[in-house]
Amino acid sequence: MGCLDEGHFHVELENGVTIGCAELGLEEEANTAAIEDAVKVLLQGLGEDINREGLKKTPLRVAKALRQGTRGYSQKVKDIVQGALFPEAGLDNKIGHAGGAGGLVIVRDLDLFSYCESCLLPFQVKCHVGYVPSGQRVVGLSKLSRVSDVFAKRLQEPQRLADEICLALHQGIKPAGVAIILQCTHIHFPDIESVFLDSNHQGSIKILVSSGSGVFENQKADVWVDFFSLLKFRGIDVEKVHFRGSSDLCWCPSRSSLSAKASSKFGPVNAGMITAVASILESLGEDPLRKELVGSPSRFIKWLMNFQNCNLEMKLNGFLCGGMMNSLNSNGEVNLSDKQICSELNLPFWSQCEHHLLPFHGVVHIGYLMYEGFNPIGKSLLQSIVHFYGFKLQVQERLTRQIAETISPLLGGDVIVVVEANHTCMISRGIEKFGSNTATIAVLGRFSTDPSARAMFLQSIPSASSAG
Amino acid sequence: MGCLDEGHFHVELENGVTIGCAELGLEEEANTAAIEDAVKVLLQGLGEDINREGLKKTPLRVAKALRQGTRGYSQKVKDIVQGALFPEAGLDNKIGHAGGAGGLVIVRDLDLFSYCESCLLPFQVKCHVGYVPSGQRVVGLSKLSRVSDVFAKRLQEPQRLADEICLALHQGIKPAGVAIILQCTHIHFPDIESVFLDSNHQGSIKILVSSGSGVFENQKADVWVDFFSLLKFRGIDVEKVHFRGSSDLCWCPSRSSLSAKASSKFGPVNAGMITAVASILESLGEDPLRKELVGSPSRFIKWLMNFQNCNLEMKLNGFLCGGMMNSLNSNGEVNLSDKQICSELNLPFWSQCEHHLLPFHGVVHIGYLMYEGFNPIGKSLLQSIVHFYGFKLQVQERLTRQIAETISPLLGGDVIVVVEANHTCMISRGIEKFGSNTATIAVLGRFSTDPSARAMFLQSIPSASSAG
Numbered sequence: 001m002g003c004l005d006e007g008h009f010h011v012e013l014e015n016g017v018t019i020g021c022a023e024l025g026l027e028e029e030a031n032t033a034a035i036e037d038a039v040k041v042l043l044q045g046l047g048e049d050i051n052r053e054g055l056k057k058t059p060l061r062v063a064k065a066l067r068q069g070t071r072g073y074s075q076k077v078k079d080i081v082q083g084a085l086f087p088e089a090g091l092d093n094k095i096g097h098a099g100g101a102g103g104l105v106i107v108r109d110l111d112l113f114s115y116c117e118s119c120l121l122p123f124q125v126k127c128h129v130g131y132v133p134s135g136q137r138v139v140g141l142s143k144l145s146r147v148s149d150v151f152a153k154r155l156q157e158p159q160r161l162a163d164e165i166c167l168a169l170h171q172g173i174k175p176a177g178v179a180i181i182l183q184c185t186h187i188h189f190p191d192i193e194s195v196f197l198d199s200n201h202q203g204s205i206k207i208l209v210s211s212g213s214g215v216f217e218n219q220k221a222d223v224w225v226d227f228f229s230l231l232k233f234r235g236i237d238v239e240k241v242h243f244r245g246s247s248d249l250c251w252c253p254s255r256s257s258l259s260a261k262a263s264s265k266f267g268p269v270n271a272g273m274i275t276a277v278a279s280i281l282e283s284l285g286e287d288p289l290r291k292e293l294v295g296s297p298s299r300f301i302k303w304l305m306n307f308q309n310c311n312l313e314m315k316l317n318g319f320l321c322g323g324m325m326n327s328l329n330s331n332g333e334v335n336l337s338d339k340q341i342c343s344e345l346n347l348p349f350w351s352q353c354e355h356h357l358l359p360f361h362g363v364v365h366i367g368y369l370m371y372e373g374f375n376p377i378g379k380s381l382l383q384s385i386v387h388f389y390g391f392k393l394q395v396q397e398r399l400t401r402q403i404a405e406t407i408s409p410l411l412g413g414d415v416i417v418v419v420e421a422n423h424t425c426m427i428s429r430g431i432e433k434f435g436s437n438t439a440t441i442a443v444l445g446r447f448s449t450d451p452s453a454r455a456m457f458l459q460s461i462p463s464a465s466s467a468g
Numbered sequence: 469m470g471c472l473d474e475g476h477f478h479v480e481l482e483n484g485v486t487i488g489c490a491e492l493g494l495e496e497e498a499n500t501a502a503i504e505d506a507v508k509v510l511l512q513g514l515g516e517d518i519n520r521e522g523l524k525k526t527p528l529r530v531a532k533a534l535r536q537g538t539r540g541y542s543q544k545v546k547d548i549v550q551g552a553l554f555p556e557a558g559l560d561n562k563i564g565h566a567g568g569a570g571g572l573v574i575v576r577d578l579d580l581f582s583y584c585e586s587c588l589l590p591f592q593v594k595c596h597v598g599y600v601p602s603g604q605r606v607v608g609l610s611k612l613s614r615v616s617d618v619f620a621k622r623l624q625e626p627q628r629l630a631d632e633i634c635l636a637l638h639q640g641i642k643p644a645g646v647a648i649i650l651q652c653t654h655i656h657f658p659d660i661e662s663v664f665l666d667s668n669h670q671g672s673i674k675i676l677v678s679s680g681s682g683v684f685e686n687q688k689a690d691v692w693v694d695f696f697s698l699l700k701f702r703g704i705d706v707e708k709v710h711f712r713g714s715s716d717l718c719w720c721p722s723r724s725s726l727s728a729k730a731s732s733k734f735g736p737v738n739a740g741m742i743t744a745v746a747s748i749l750e751s752l753g754e755d756p757l758r759k760e761l762v763g764s765p766s767r768f769i770k771w772l773m774n775f776q777n778c779n780l781e782m783k784l785n786g787f788l789c790g791g792m793m794n795s796l797n798s799n800g801e802v803n804l805s806d807k808q809i810c811s812e813l814n815l816p817f818w819s820q821c822e823h824h825l826l827p828f829h830g831v832v833h834i835g836y837l838m839y840e841g842f843n844p845i846g847k848s849l850l851q852s853i854v855h856f857y858g859f860k861l862q863v864q865e866r867l868t869r870q871i872a873e874t875i876s877p878l879l880g881g882d883v884i885v886v887v888e889a890n891h892t893c894m895i896s897r898g899i900e901k902f903g904s905n906t907a908t909i910a911v912l913g914r915f916s917t918d919p920s921a922r923a924m925f926l927q928s929i930p931s932a933s934s935a936g
Contacts, residue, residue, distance in 0.1 A: 053555050086823075087521050088865055091873070091912065098885075098910030099869035106907040107894075138865045140823055142894055145901050222919035229926035230886070230907045355554075355608055397556055397606050401567035405559070417566075418698070426575075426610055432900070433613050439574040439698045442566030444559065451690035458697035 028067075031283040035063035038276035038283075039357070045273040045301075047309035048393060054354050055393070062357050066284060069115060069122070069428050072153030073285040080147055081172035084140035090133065100136040102176065104226055107144045108234055111434045113427055116186060117155040117292050118252035120277070120300040121359065122428040125152060125161070126183040128236070130227045131169060132176040132215055139173045147172065148180075155286055155293070158184040158251065162211035163244060170213040177214025179227050181236060184209065187359055187424070188253045189350050192306045192391045196384055203348070203361065207251045208241045219243045254299040273301045306391055307352045339369040339414070339446075341457055344379055349386045353425050354393035361390075362421030364403060367457035369414035369446055377410050396421055396440050404442035414445035416457050496535075499751040503531035506744035506751075507825070513741040513769075515777035516861060522822050523861070530825050534752060537583060537590070537896050540621030541753040548615055549640035552608035556601070568604040570644065572694055575612045576702055579902045581895055584654060585623040585760050586720035588745070588768040589827065590896040593620060593629070594651040596704070598695045599637060600644040600683055607641045615640065616648075623754055623761070626652040626719065630679035631712060638681040645682025647695050649704060652677065655827055655892070656721045657818050660774045660859045664852055671816070671829065675719045676709045687711045722767040741769045774859055775820045807837040807882070807914075809925055812847055817854045821893050822861035829858075830889030830905075832871060835925035837882035837914055845878050864889055864908050872910035882913035884925050 039059035043050045050059070090101025097103045112125040129144045151164040162180045169178045183206065190201045215223050228238045250256075277297035278288040286293060347364045364386045370376075389402045396419055404417040419440045426433050447454050504527035511518045511526065518527075558569025565571045578595040597612040619632040630648045637646045651674065658669045683691050696706045718724075745765035746756040754761060815832045832854045838844075857870045864887055872885040887908045894901050915922050 057551065083525065086863065088863065089869070091869060091910070094873075094876075094912060096872070096910065096912035096916040098872055098912075099865050103865065103868065103911070104907075104909045105865060108905045108907065109903045110901050111903060133865070138863065141864070141891060141906055145894070145904065222922075225919060225923050226909065226926060229923060230909075230929075232927075234931070395554065395556065395606065396609075397567050397571065397573060397601070400571065401557070401559060404564070404566050405562075408562075423609060426613065433578050434902075435577045435579060436613065437576045438609055439572075439576065441572045441694065441698075442559070442564065443571070444562060444564035444566075448564040451693060454690075455693050455697055458694060459700075461698075463702070 032060075032063045032067060034283045035066060035280050036060055038280045039063065041276035042273055042301075042304065042357070045270045045276075046304065046307060046393065054395065058355060058357065061355055065356050065358070065425070065428065066280065069113075070153055070155065070284045072150045075150045075153070077147055077150055077168045077172055080150070081139060081143050081169075084143045085137050085173065086140065087136055088133070088138045090136055097132075100133050100138055102132055102134070104130055104132055104223065104230075105138065105141075106130040106227065106230055107141055108231065110145050110148060111432075112149055112152040113432075114152040114154070114156040114161060115428075116252050117157055118296055118299060119254035119303060120155070120296055121187060121303070122424055123158075123184055123186040124427070124434075125158075125185075127152075127165070128181040128183075128231055128234075129165070129169070130179040130216075131173060132223065133173075134176040135174060137173075139169075139175075143172075144169065155281070155284075155296075157292065158182055158207055158209045159211070159242065159244060162209045166211035166213050175214065177212065177216040177223065179216040179224065180211045181227075181231060181241065182209050183207075183236070184251070186251060186253065187361070189303065189306065189359065189361075192387075195350070195387050195391075199383075201348075205251055205253055208236070210241050210243050212244075254303060269298055269301050269305070273304075274298050277301060304357075307393055309392065339371055341367055341453060341460075342370050343367045343457060343460060344382050345461060347379075347383050347386045349390040349399070349419070349421075351390040351392065351394045351396075351399060351421075353423060354395060356425040357393075358424040358428060360394075360396065360421045360423040360425070362419065365418040365420075365457075365461050366403070366407065367416040367418075367447070367460075368407070368411040369453070370412060376412075381410075382407065396423075396438055400440040400442045404444055408444045412445075414447055414453075415442075416444075416447040416454060417442045418458070418461065500528075500531045500535060502751045503534060503748050504528055506748045507531065509744035510741055510769075510772065510825070513738045513744075514772065514775060514861065522863065526823060526825065529823055533824050533826070533893070533896065534748065537581075538621055538623065538752045540618045543618045543621075545615055545618055545636045545640055548618070549607060549611050549637075552611045553605050553641065554608065555604055556606045558601070558604055565600075568601050568606055570600055570602070572598055572600055572691065572698075573606065573609075574598040574695065574698055575609055576699065578613050578616060579900075580617055580620040581900070582620040582622070582624040582629060583896075584720050585625055586718075586764055586767060587722035587771060588623070588764055589655060589771070590892055591626075591652055591654040592895070592902075593626075593653075595620075595633070596649040596651075596699055596702075597633070597637070598647040598684075599641060600691065601641075602644040603642060605641075607637075607643075611640075612637065623749070623752075623764075625760065626650055626675055626677045627679070627710065627712060630677045634679035634681050643682065645680065645684040645691065647684040647692065648679045649695075649699060649709065650677050651675075651704070652719070654719060654721065655829070657771065657774065657827065657829075660855075663818070663855050663859075667851075669816075673719055673721055676704070678709050678711050680712075722771060737766055737769050737773070741772075742766050745769060772825075775861055777860065807839055809835055809921060809928075810838050811835045811925060811928060812850050813929060815847075815851050815854045817858040817867070817887070817889075819858040819860065819862045819864075819867060819889075821891060822863060824893040825861075826892040826896060828862075828864065828889045828891040828893070830887065833886040833888075833925075833929050834871070834875065835884040835915070835928075836875070836879040837921070838880060844880075849878075850875065864891075864906055868908040868910045872912055876912045880913075882915055882921075883910075884912075884915040884922060885910045886926070886929065 036059035039062045040050050043055060048055055088100035090099040091097060108128045110127040112127050113122050114125055116123050127148050147168050148165045151161055162182050166178050166180045186205045188203055188205050274297045277300050281288045344366045349364055350361045353360050366382055385406050389399050400417050400419045404415055408415050421438050423438060426436050507527035507530045508518050516523055556568035558567040559565060576596045580593040580595050581590050582593055584591050595616050615636050616633045619629055630650050634646050634648045654673045656671055656673050683689060742765045745768050749756045812834045817832055818829045821828050834850055853874050857867050868885050868887045872883055876883050889906050891906060894904050
């Protein structure tokens with residue numbers, strides 16, 4: 001298990017990390033308070049009033065969410081696996097494999113999330129675990145999920161996550177071998193400086209990594225073929241899987257040279273904010289001087305500063321006065337006393353939840369009533385307005401209202417705005433509702449009084465507009 | 469909110485149920501021990517040895533899983549909502565709705581599970597929540613999920629679950645109105661007596677229920693149209709939604725007259741087992757004399773007795789000797805030194821996890837090597853063997869091995885068996901991995917030594933064979 005410090009790891013497996021649950025108490029409270037203080041520094045660095053209503057409890061919420069999201073640091077693999085090893089007869093005495101002696105066991109499609117150690121944003125994982133039992137014993141299926149989760153709930157990097165799950169299961173179950181495949185998806189926020197120019201920004205980066213022990217140690221082994229055969233029809237492309245050591249992966253978008261260049265425009269980064277993030281890492285039980293974490297606080301701050309509280313409205317006014325009166329691609333539909341319903345659908349947005357300092361993103365749909373042929377502003381201006389209100393500490397309800405209020409005078413007063421979003425705060429904490437999705441509506445003028453106009457617009461939103 | 473006892477409910481909302489978390493301690497331990505004792509009675513009633521290795525800790529696991537799965541009885545809605553109401557400006561002063569004053573907010577696709585109060589088996593719920601803010605305040609999005617979960621984690625019936633979530637959110641948020649849509653799916657096990665005859669058994673029963681308060685009180689209100697417009701492209705068929713009071717729903721398959729008739733064949737049910745189940749309900753904090761629960765213990769026992777430990781092997785031997793040598797619909801594929809790979813795919817099975825006394829079900833795929841044209845046994849015999857080994861307290865690894873060992877001598881010794889299953893124990897407890905799915909393999913004879921034969925069979929399993 002090359003890259004891991006086996007000795008240390010084995011000790012942890014046996015004894016848990018040094019701070020056991022029973023001892024936490026006071027120390028936990030002190031850590032939570034330290035994280036709260038650090039979050040206040042970050043909010044002030046963003047130019048926010050930490051006493052405004054929506055932000056008052058944000059430091060506490062962030063501290064709780066972070067502790068919850070990194071609880072793997074204080075969990076013991078040994079406790080999880082030991083009670084759940086069951087004797088099970090196998091086919092030893094015949095030519096074949098099944099049950100407790102050989103016979104591949106696979107649990108597919110475990111939804112997990114983790115935190116990227118390079119940029120500190122959460123990433124999503126679809127985890128597939130396989131193992132071949134030996135010694136006439138099998139493990140309770142749910143333990144494969146619980147053990148995976150212990151390592152996901154830490155600051156991670158996909159390959160290391162796969163290796164750690166693999167090693168922990170191997171040592172815990174003592175099987176003939178363990179195989180892990182992770183499909184990881186990292187959100188890829190555009191920079192505020194470039195988002196207005198790049199309309200084809202890819203919103204996520206995906207990677208497929210694997211790890212194997214025992215009979216899976218050799219990535220050419222036949223048993224990998226069996227494993228892949230049973231995963232392939234779940235959407236795993238074998239050709240794209242990275243095996244351990246196959247390359248020095250650097251998937252996090254914050255580490256790409258392009259991103260480093262773009263963010264250099266921000267000038268020197270607030271040193272107090274960087275220190276605050278380093279202190280958060282320490283409070284979570286991490287070593288901020290660990291090689292992989294050294295640059296993480298400044299990368300996080302560079303990202304965070306995209307959401308700086310500044311006079312976007314003033315910039316926006318410049319936009320509005322400056323013109324940009326392109327013609328609009330309207331989808332004229334049904335005539336409503338001379339005016340038609342026009343729409344711009346699926347305008348992407350990027351934002352950050354002010355309650356948890358976690359990203360949310362999705363699409364905005366805009367509808368308005370216009371006399372035929374008269375399209376006062378362009379799609380690109382609407383998209384700019386959407387970006388302007390996205391790049392703030394926000395709540396989705398307010399984002400929806402602000403977009404509606406801003407476009408209403410430009411589009412004749414009869415407007416409807418629908419925002420569909422995925423909220424990281426709905427998956428990266430205790431509730432873990434992976435498939436959930438939020439929609440909000442604002443209606444002004446005729447759309448607020450005419451249900452049929454509203455219905456007509458809403459039905460024009462294609463089902464493919466799912467923010468996922 | 470017709471059918472609910474509002475007075476009692478309001479008290480609970482304010483104060484939580486009488487047993488607060490802090491006071492639990494001793495009482496909780498006593499309740500867990502009582503459930504363990506009751507589970508031992510059930511296992512003995514099934515003819516099992518409660519000291520055999522796989523079952524030793526089953527009473528404790530069942531007790532923990534049940535307490536976890538019904539923890540809603542000890543949770544307070546007030547605590548959840550109160551800290552998460554945020555002031556948010558609305559569009560009051562203009563003609564329109566958005567933000568904190570009007571403007572529909574919807575959270576879609578929340579995965580929940582609950583326990584059917586009629587038969588005590590878990591059922592799955594996709595929950596969609598909408599509300600219209602008023603009083604310039606909005607609620608944190610995750611609270612819509614957390615509150616829904618409080619009521620899901622009890623013994624429930626779909627319409628009551630929708631009504632309770634609706635009322636709790638209405639009283640907690642004090643909005644203009646709340647709308648709830650639940651898509652509920654109840655597993656529908658066939659009876660062991662009829663499963664051999666009915667090859668078209670429908671494995672689940674689905675129902676769509678709704679509940680509304682305030683502006684959603686009237687199911688013809690325009691705001692319902694808005695809500696449905698934003699749900700319809702997520703697969704909600706408006707025509708099929710039950711509104712409160714629209715009919716006396718009785719969705720649980722255990723309550724259908726057919727099921728009652730079939731199970732009457734079992735003769736008198738073990739009274740000790742029924743008493744044990746009633747005592748479990750009491751330990752969970754329920755009143756076993758509540759009208760809806762009176763018949764539940766005996767319905768549960770009737771279902772449970774499908775998995776009675778009896779000499780299925782002897783019955784099976786009768787089958788095998790008796791003949792049933794129908795010709796087999798083999799899918800001949802590639803010639804491997806005179807023998808061909810033949811297969812029977814997607815044979816359904818029904819079983820129960822012996823670790824948690826929770827159902828698991830899915831499909832079995834069988835492959836074997838035969839000389840062309842020689843098909844010794846019929847598909848229906850293979851299906852019978854699958855059913856025989858399913859209707860037991862099982863683990864999936866053992867089920868796979870037992871099927872392989874039984875069919876091997878009948879099919880020439882070269883066999884492969886793949887079992888794909890959904891385990892209720894992976895969703896109805898702490899881990900809640902809704903999309904996960906387990907595959908196990910047994911290989912005998914040539915399939916254990918020839919990777920290409922194995923690969924050829926595995927690749928013939930269609931992706932549509934997902935057990936979900």
